[in-house]
Amino acid sequence: MYKIRLESINKFYGKEPNIVHALKDVTLGIREGEFLAIMGRSGSGKSTLLKVLGGLTGIHSGRYYYENIELKNNERQMSLYRNRHIGFIVQNYALLFDRTVFENVELPLRYAGISKRKREEKVLEILEQVGMEELAERFPGELSGGECQRVAIARAIVNNPDIILADEPTGALDEETEKVIMNIFAKLNEKGKTVVIVTHDYHIASQLNRIIYLKNGEIVER
Amino acid sequence: MIIHEIVKSIEKFKIFSAFIFIQLVVTSIVCNLVIDTITSMKKDQDRFNQAYSQKKYFWMVENIYDNEKEKLFFKSEDSYQRLINFYKDMKTSDDYRYLEIAPQQITIKSEQEGFVYANNYSVDLNCLNEFQIKVYEGRLFTEEEMTIDFSSKTIPVILGYNLRDRYMIGDVFEGTYFLRKMNFEVIGILEKNSRLIRNNIVEAGEDPSFYFEYLDNSFITPLVNCEDTPKDKNERLFQRIIYQMKLNPTIVASEYYNAGNLREKIDRLIAKYDLYDFEVIQISNNTLNLLKLVSQDSIDIMTIFAVILLGFSIISIGGVLYVKLSKKIPDYAVHLIVGATKRRIITYLVTEMIAIFLISHIFSFFITKKLFPVQVSYSLTWIIISVIACIGACIIPIYKLTNQNIDSLLKGDLYV
Numbered sequence: 001m002y003k004i005r006l007e008s009i010n011k012f013y014g015k016e017p018n019i020v021h022a023l024k025d026v027t028l029g030i031r032e033g034e035f036l037a038i039m040g041r042s043g044s045g046k047s048t049l050l051k052v053l054g055g056l057t058g059i060h061s062g063r064y065y066y067e068n069i070e071l072k073n074n075e076r077q078m079s080l081y082r083n084r085h086i087g088f089i090v091q092n093y094a095l096l097f098d099r100t101v102f103e104n105v106e107l108p109l110r111y112a113g114i115s116k117r118k119r120e121e122k123v124l125e126i127l128e129q130v131g132m133e134e135l136a137e138r139f140p141g142e143l144s145g146g147e148c149q150r151v152a153i154a155r156a157i158v159n160n161p162d163i164i165l166a167d168e169p170t171g172a173l174d175e176e177t178e179k180v181i182m183n184i185f186a187k188l189n190e191k192g193k194t195v196v197i198v199t200h201d202y203h204i205a206s207q208l209n210r211i212i213y214l215k216n217g218e219i220v221e222r
Numbered sequence: 223m224i225i226h227e228i229v230k231s232i233e234k235f236k237i238f239s240a241f242i243f244i245q246l247v248v249t250s251i252v253c254n255l256v257i258d259t260i261t262s263m264k265k266d267q268d269r270f271n272q273a274y275s276q277k278k279y280f281w282m283v284e285n286i287y288d289n290e291k292e293k294l295f296f297k298s299e300d301s302y303q304r305l306i307n308f309y310k311d312m313k314t315s316d317d318y319r320y321l322e323i324a325p326q327q328i329t330i331k332s333e334q335e336g337f338v339y340a341n342n343y344s345v346d347l348n349c350l351n352e353f354q355i356k357v358y359e360g361r362l363f364t365e366e367e368m369t370i371d372f373s374s375k376t377i378p379v380i381l382g383y384n385l386r387d388r389y390m391i392g393d394v395f396e397g398t399y400f401l402r403k404m405n406f407e408v409i410g411i412l413e414k415n416s417r418l419i420r421n422n423i424v425e426a427g428e429d430p431s432f433y434f435e436y437l438d439n440s441f442i443t444p445l446v447n448c449e450d451t452p453k454d455k456n457e458r459l460f461q462r463i464i465y466q467m468k469l470n471p472t473i474v475a476s477e478y479y480n481a482g483n484l485r486e487k488i489d490r491l492i493a494k495y496d497l498y499d500f501e502v503i504q505i506s507n508n509t510l511n512l513l514k515l516v517s518q519d520s521i522d523i524m525t526i527f528a529v530i531l532l533g534f535s536i537i538s539i540g541g542v543l544y545v546k547l548s549k550k551i552p553d554y555a556v557h558l559i560v561g562a563t564k565r566r567i568i569t570y571l572v573t574e575m576i577a578i579f580l581i582s583h584i585f586s587f588f589i590t591k592k593l594f595p596v597q598v599s600y601s602l603t604w605i606i607i608s609v610i611a612c613i614g615a616c617i618i619p620i621y622k623l624t625n626q627n628i629d630s631l632l633k634g635d636l637y638v
Contacts, residue, residue, distance in 0.1 A: 075565075
């Protein structure tokens with residue numbers, strides 16, 4: 001069974017006469033527990049595809065299934081879907097710099113309506129999992145790139161999502177830190193999480209189970 | 223969650239929030255002041271129109287060419303009783319209102335300087351009603367206070383607004399009232415800008431016209447009735463002055479009443495009481511119309527000023543608000559990633575602005591009350607306008623936020 005299935009997805013950016021056809025009739029199935037890499041050059045549509053998978057951006061045509069149930073292309077349903085099933089890691093971490101590591105990781109739990117006590121337990125547990133428990137009261141500005149990425153991962157998995165989507169998670173990291181981060185993803189995948197990583201780095205992609213290539217918004221190789 | 227996010231947002235953008243807050247407080251104080259002034263001018267004008275439109279004004283005054291007859295009249299034993307009866311008959315009418323206004327200085331006893339002169343208007347109750355004169359504190363005169371006898375030692379006095387700090391209600395001070403030593407008891411303080419309309423004194427053959435007489439720096443005393451038989455020269459003099467003042471009234475009638483009707487009544491009563499002659503002068507309405515125009519011009523100028531001020535304030539606050547919200551856009555993108563909806567983000571944004579607006583209104587309210595304790599009320603019109611302005615200032619950021627994708631939001635590209 002596919003965890004996520006996309007059928008003939010089309011996505012456009014911009015306005016006439018500068019419309020960009022970012023995804024062209026993309027059809028893709030991702031199985032439960034897959035460890036998948038999406039590759040392609042800049043502007044090939046790989047980040048857009050990841051955002052479509054994560055319900056972060058709407059589509060212009062096509063169908064989107066989660067566990068064989070078609071999701072409606074509306075913001076409210078997509079936000080619920082994101083909150084329950086998706087952990088998203090974007091480029092440059094997207095952390096709130098005026099909040100502590102703890103508060104950043106806690107944020108999805110707030111939106112999920114979890115009680116304060118449970119939030120505390122859960123956040124500390126996840127921070128321990130990514131090796132950041134001792135830096136819980138620090139602010140992102142006081143952390144290294146690798147530490148920030150670990151906070152971003154912690155925030156993405158704190159809600160215990162089925163699917164983890166990461167956009168260039170190691171792009172700004174040194175080799176040593178890259179290993180640590182990829183190790184975390186591998187462990188998450190071992191625990192049964194479906195992990196999809198967008199990368200342009202063959203070395204990273206080669207550590208994953210499946211690679212798909214995008215070119216000009218179309219999947220050219222699976 | 224909403225409160226938590228608002229507090230965090232205000233904490234993060236302390237300077238912007240403080241800037242918006244200060245701007246709002248200052249704008250609120252100024253705009254409210256202007257709007258309140260326009261509102262009270264408009265009210266004043268309505269009162270003016272209500273009081274003076276479609277009316278005829280006459281001035282009754284002794285005929286100065288009948289001096290000999292006047293002297294002869296006062297030599298008669300029963301002259302005072304006849305004068306009083308003439309006055310009573312003149313005052314009683316269904317056709318007109320008889321307003322007694324006597325600008326007669328009083329003296330006030332001062333420990334350092336002896337008796338000093340002070341501006342005073344002695345008026346009757348008709349005058350207070352006609353010109354809608356109200357007290358800011360205390361009370362107006364009662365019917366009973368309009369009559370005294372020669373044994374009376376105390377007379378009530380109302381202070382003009384600017385004299386409110388000079389005495390307290392209930393204070394009694396010594397002075398003279400129509401040359402008679404009396405104690406004045408303070409019973410009230412007039413509202414600011416209380417005024418009556420006076421006709422100016424003119425040369426023979428000229429038309430008298432209106433002017434506003436503001437009472438803020440005057441004492442107001444009753445122009446009393448005193449029907450006792452005078453026992454000595456001083457009492458006779460007092461009674462004569464009082465009633466001669468009372469027989470110089472402004473007479474307000476409907477537009478259908480004319481000078482001939484009034485003349486006829488006066489002649490009839492002069493014959494009845496064998497009195498000296500009075501003249502009737504109809505007061506020109508031209509100056510009244512001019513006063514209306516001046517008042518309308520002032521309202522128009524203030525309105526233009528208020529509109530410019532409001533426009534400038536809305537653009538200025540809207541601009542600062544826009545920059546602040548734009549800087550917050552990447553944060554909103556993070557919230558969207560972790561499960562917030564755009565609607566929720568918009569709720570944060572609007573609630574935060576409303577919270578800042580409300581707090582600034584509370585501050586402005588207290589500052590306004592402190593700076594202008596009485597004159598300026600906090601206007602509901604301004605509160606409504608500012609809420610609309612607040613929502614207006616949020617519209618562009620909300621529109622942009624709604625139409626951006628996560629990518630551009632993360633980059634903070636609200637400007638594009």
